[in-house]
Amino acid sequence: MQLSPDSSILFQFGFLTINATILFTWLVMGLLVLGSWLVTRNLSTGPVLSRRQNFLESIISFILGQVGDVTRQKPERFLPFLGTIFIFVAASNLLSVVPGFQAPTGSLSTTTALALCVLIAVPAYGIADSGLGEYLKNYIRPTPMMLPFNITGEISRTLALAVRLFGNVMSGSMIGGILLAIAPLIFPVIMQLLGLLTGLVQAYIFAxxxxxxxxxxxxxxEESIQQHTRDPASI
Amino acid sequence: MLIDWPTVIFQIINFLILIALLKRFLYGPIIRAMDEREKKIAQRLARAAKAEKEAAKHASRLALDQEEFAKNRVSMQQEARLEIDTWKNESIERLKNEIADQKKDWQKSLEDEQEAFLQKLKISISRQVFQVARKAFTDLADEQLEIRLIDTFLEKIEQELASIEKQKTEHETVHITSGFPLHQTEKDRLQKGLSPFFPRQENFHFQEEAELGFGLRLLAGNHKWEWNLNRYMRDIEDEILKTMGMVK
Structure with missing residues (x-):
């Protein structure tokens, strides 16, 4: 039994290895981009919308609303990153019901890659927002003693992100496979349907x-700025 | 090892490419379309709000106008009523005057007509009376009356002929016209009475003319003497009418 689609290598040339994970990632990417292009090539700005445009607009509105609620800021600048995470993970997980499709999110390499992206995006947004020095000072607040804990926290939460998604998706496939061996008829179907729900929930949680x-x-x-403004002596 | 690092690097690159592609094909257009729609809706709402404001303004102005009209209506009605009353009174007065004038004219013309009629009636009655009288005389004329007429004629003509020179008349033929038939005795009586004035005349020429009525006419050359009842009565009638002031 394969734990990860990484192991099914399709093409290898030295360092360049094309395995099932990469192939299915490309497939998902292709589907998403093609679908988006088909819908957005003739968008309506009037009061009458096509069903597909309405569907996409509701997804985007939903993501914008959620991101706005979480960040308490204008959500547009986070939309490409967080939206892509959600759409990609959700699409990969939902497509896993298709026979023969191996969800790229079921590979620890993919989830690690996404978690690393988050690991980089957090300081990237922070530095873009307040500058490098100010951002790095966050690691020694409230005291420099917190530095190791903060760094450990960063690494551990990245690891947790990667493993949570991988574990959930992989376990879904594994349970499906095991149940297929034990009770081959109805039960695996129910578990697969449950897997759809789990996949969406995981995409939501990750994003x-x-x-x-x-x-x-x-x-x-932001809080540090507010503190500065409250204490005129520190300016 | 579950983590295949080359795959991780590939997936990071794939993910970044996917972000770029979705930004290009999904988020950008959709956000733009949504913003544009939102802007359009905002514009429509603004327009609607503006229209509503204008409508409210218009409505308030209309309400004011209506109120003013209602306020003015009573005074306007009173004014109109006053004008109508004035006009009515003036018209009635004018009509009364016109009717009075017409009545006066009519009365005058009626009086004139009445007067004319009365005058005509008087004349007519007088004439009728004398006509009746004439007719009565003519009808009642008998021989005695005829003889009396001849005598009267002879008396009058004698006075007349006395003033005329005999030479002027003696050579002329004498014609005697009567309105009634003359008997020989009457003819002789006339001839006898007139002979001294016309000595050369042996026979007088007698003729009868009913239109002359009860009277006699003598024609000698250019001279004419006539006496008849009709003429006599007409003279009296003229005198009476003149006395009554009906004939000028």
Whole structure:
């Protein structure tokens, strides 16, 4: 039994290895981009909308609303990153009901890659917002003694992000496979349907957590600005 | 090892590409369309609000106008009523005057007509009376009356002929016209009475003319003497009418 689609290698040339994870990632990417292009090539700005445009607009509005709630800031600048995480993970998880499709999110390499992106995005948004020095000072607040804990926290939450998603998706496939061996008829179908729900929930959790982490980096910065303004002597 | 690092790097690159592609094909257009729609809706709302404001303004102005009209209506009605009353009174007065004038004219013309009629009636009655009288005389004329007429004629003509020179008449033929038939005795009586004035005349020429009525006419050359009842009565009638002031 394969734990990860990484192991099914399709093409290898030295360092360049094309495995099932990468292939299915490309497939998902292709589907998403093609679908988006088909819908957005003739958008309506009037009161009458096509069903597909309405569907996409509701998804985007939903993401914007959630991101706005989490970050308490204008959500547009976080939309490409957090929205793509949600849409990609959700699409990958939902497509896992298709026979023969191996969800890229079921590979620890993919989830690690996404978690690393979050790990980089958090300081990137923070530094873009308040500058490098100010952001780095967050690690020694309230005392420099907190530095190791903060760093450990960063690493552990990244690891947790990666493993949570991988574990959930992988376990869904594993349970499906095991149940297929034990009770081959109805039960695996129910578990697969349950897997759809789990997949969506996991996509939501991953995106929301990423939003929370990014917002946490900004929030500290905002709070420090408020403190400065309250204490004129420190200016 | 579950983590395949080359795959991780590939997936990071894939993810970044996906972000770029979705930003290009999904978020950008959709956000733009949503913003544009929102702007349009805002514009429509603004327009609607403006229209509503204008409508409210218009409505308040209309309400004011209506109120003013209601306020003015009573005074306008009173004014109109006053004007109508004035006009009515003036018209009635004018009509009364016109009717009075017409009545006066009519009365005058009636009086004139009446007067004319009375005058005509008087004349007519007088004439009728004398006509009746004439007719009565003519009808009642008998021989005695005829003889009396001849005598009267002879008396009058004698006075007349006395003033005329005999030479002027003696050579002329004498014609005697009567309105009634003359008997020989009467003819002789006339001839006898007139002979001294016309000595050369042996026979007088007698003729009868009913239109002359009860009377006689003598024609000698250019001279004419006539006496008849009609003429006599007409003279009296003229005298009477003149006395009554009806004939000028």
């Amino acid at each position: 929301i957590l990423a939003g929370v982490y990014i917002a946490a980096g900004l929030k500290i910065h």
